[in-house]
Amino acid sequence: MGFDTKILTVKPESVHFGKNDVMPTITDKQTEDNIRLAANELVHTTNCVGFPTETVYGLAGSALNDDSVRSIYRAKNRPADNPLIVHVSSLDQLKRKLLPRDYEIPSVYLNLIDKFWPGPLTILLPIHKDSPISKLVTANQSTFAVRMPNHPIARALIAVSDTPLAAPSANASTRPSPTLAQHVFHDLQGKIPYILDGGACDVGVESTVVDGLVSPPMLLRPGGVSVEEIRTVGGELWENVILSKKTAGKNEAVRTPGMKYRHYSPTAKVVLFVDCGDGAKAVNDYIDQNNIDPVQIKIALLKSRTFQDADKINSNIYIQRELGTTGSEISHNLFKALREMDEYGVDLIMIEGIDESNEGLAVMNRLSKAALVTVKGGERDEGKNGN
Template sequence: MFNTTVLKVDVSSIKFGALDTKPIITDEETKHNIELAAKVLTESNDVVGFPTETVYGLGGSALSDESVKGIYKAKNRPSDNPLIVHISSIDQLKRRLLPEDYEIPHIYDKLIQKFWPGPLTILLPVHDGSPISKYVTANQDTFAVRMPAHPVARSLIAISDTPLAAPLANASTRPSPTLASHVLHDLQGRIPYILDGGACDVGVESTVVDGLLDPPMLLRPGGVSLEEIRQFGGDQWKHVILSKKTAGKLEAVRTPGMKYKHYSPSAEVVLFTGCGNGKKAITQYISQNNLEQKKLALLRARNFGSNIHPGIIIERSLGSTGQEISRNLFRMLRDVDEDPSGVDVIFVEGTDETNEGLAIMNRLSKAAAVHIKG
C-alpha cells in the first residue's frame, strides 16, 4: 500500500521547441514534482498517474516486465489486453524502441506530421530483440505507440527518457479519468504519485490506426476523427476501414478497448439514440421497467429537453458540440455516479456517429447496459 500523493504542476510553465527533445520548465515546483515522478519510473518498478490531452494515464516503463505487471495489478486489469506505449519524441522512439536501420512505414508520414504530438496511436511491428515488455504487447507481433501533446506527459517521458506503457489511470471497467481526483478515487493506496495537470482537453482516448494492413484500418476511434484521418493521411487512408467494435473473449486484439466491459459507472447506464426530445422514450422506459421508485439521472446532449420526467433527480447537459460532449462525457458519468443521492440508473442521450460522435458512441455503447433506439 502507498500513501498516494497528488503533485501539483503548472502546465503553462512547460515549453517544448519544435526540435527539442527535453522541456524547458520555468516553475521550480513543477520541475521538482515531474522529476520526482520520473525518479520513481527509473529507480523502481512502481507506476504513477499523469495527465495527457485525452485522459489521465497510469505509466510504467514499457521496457520492464515488473513495471508493466505493476500497472495490471494497480488497475486489476486483464493481462491479455495490450497497452499503448507513450514516447516524448521521434528520436526517443527510434533510439529506445526500434532497430537502428528500421524506417517507420511511409504510410504514417502525413499522419505523424499532422497529429504528433497528439491523440493518435499507430501500430508498428515488434522486431527480434525488441526491448518492449511482452506484457505490453500481450505477446503479439505489433505494438501501439503515440506521442502525447500534453506538456506534463511529454515532460515526464522525456525527463525519465523512458517510453511509458500507460493505460487509463482508473480501476478496470470504470469510466475514464479526466481529472486527478478521478485517479485518486480509483487508485488511492495503489500508486505513489499522481501529477495533477488539471482537466483533460479531449476527454476520450486516442485514435488507434493500423497502417501495416492493406487497406489500413481504424482500430479504435478517439481524439482524431475518422474524417480527419481520411483528410490528412494521404491517398491510402482515404480507403481506411473500421474494425469491429468489440472482440470475442478468446480473440487476440491489437489495441486496448476492444475486449471486456469498459467505461461503466456503478449505476446502470441506459443509452438513447434517435428518440427526439426524449420525453416519450424515457417515460415509456421508466414505466415498462418499474423504475418509478428508483433514483434516476439524465445526461442530455443536443436534442433532449430538460425536466422531461419528474423521477429524474439529477440532470446535466453534456454540451451542444461534439467537442464539448467528448470532453464532458466521462467526468459527468463519474460526477453523477458518485453523487451522495445514490443514483440507480443514468439515462444518456447519444449522438450521431460523425466526427467526434464516432468515438463518443463507441464509449457509450460499451458503458451502457441497454441501448434504446428510436
C-alpha cells in the same frame, strides 16, 4: 505493498517544448521538482505513477520492464491479454529506444505523424527481433501501439525519465476513464505512490488507434482524432480506411486496448437512447414499462443535442445534466459526468446518444460499451453492449 498516495501539483503552462526539442524548458521550480520526483520513481523502481495527458489521465510504468508493466496491470486489476499503448516524448526517443537502427517508419504513417504528433493518435508498428519492449505490453503480439502525447506534463515526464512509458488510463479496470487527478485518486489510492495533477484533460476520450501495416488500413479504436481527419490528412492511402468492429470476441486476440471486456462503466446502470427525437416519449416509456418509481430510484438524464424539452420528461427525475451540443464538448464532459453521477448516488443513468460523425464516433464507442441497455427509436436492445 500499500502506498500513501500523494497528489503532486504541476503547472502545464510552465513546460515548453520547441519544435525540434527533445527536452523541455520548465520555468516553475515546483513543477520541475515534481516531474523529476515522478521520473525518478519510474527509472529507479518498478512502481507506476498517474499523470495527465490531453486525452485522459494515464497510469505510467516503464514499457521496457516486465515488473513495471505488472505493476500497471496489478494497480488497475486489468486483464493481462489487454495490450497497452507505449508513450514516447519525441521521434528521436522512439527511434533511439524502440526501433532497430536502420528501420524506417512506414511511409503510410508520415502525413499522420506530421499532423497529429504530438497528439491523440496511436499507430501500430512491428515488433522486431530483440525488441526491448516487454512482451506484457503487447500481450505477446507481433505489433506494438505507440503515440506521442501533446500534454506538456506527459511529454516532459517521458523526456526527463528518457523512458518509453506503457500507460493505459489511470482508472480501475471497467470504470469510466479519469479526466481529473481526483478521479485517479478515487480509484487508485493506496495502489500507486504519486499522481501528477495537471488539471482537467482537454479531449476527454482516449487516443485514436490506427493500423497502417495492413491494406487497406484500419481504424482500431476511435478517439481524439476523427476518422474524417484521418482520411483527409492521410491522403490516398487512407481514403478507404476500414473501421474495426467495436468489440472483440471473448477468446480473440486484440492489438489495441478498448476492444475487449466491459469498459467505461459507472456503478449505476446505463441506458443509452439512440434516434429517439426529443427523448420525452422514449424516456417516459422506459420508466413506465419497467415499473420504475423515480421517487424511490434516483435517475439521472444526461442530455446533449435533442433532449432539450425538460417539461415533457418525468418531473421526478433526480438530475438532468447538459453534456454540451458539439462533439468536442460532449467528449470532454462525458467521463466526468458519469463519475459525478456515481458521486450523487444515482441508480440509473439515461443518456442521449449522438450521430457518429467526427467526435461522435468515439463518444458512441464509449457509450455503447458502458450501456447495459440501448433504446433505439423506441426499440430496446438489452444485454448486448460492452460484452
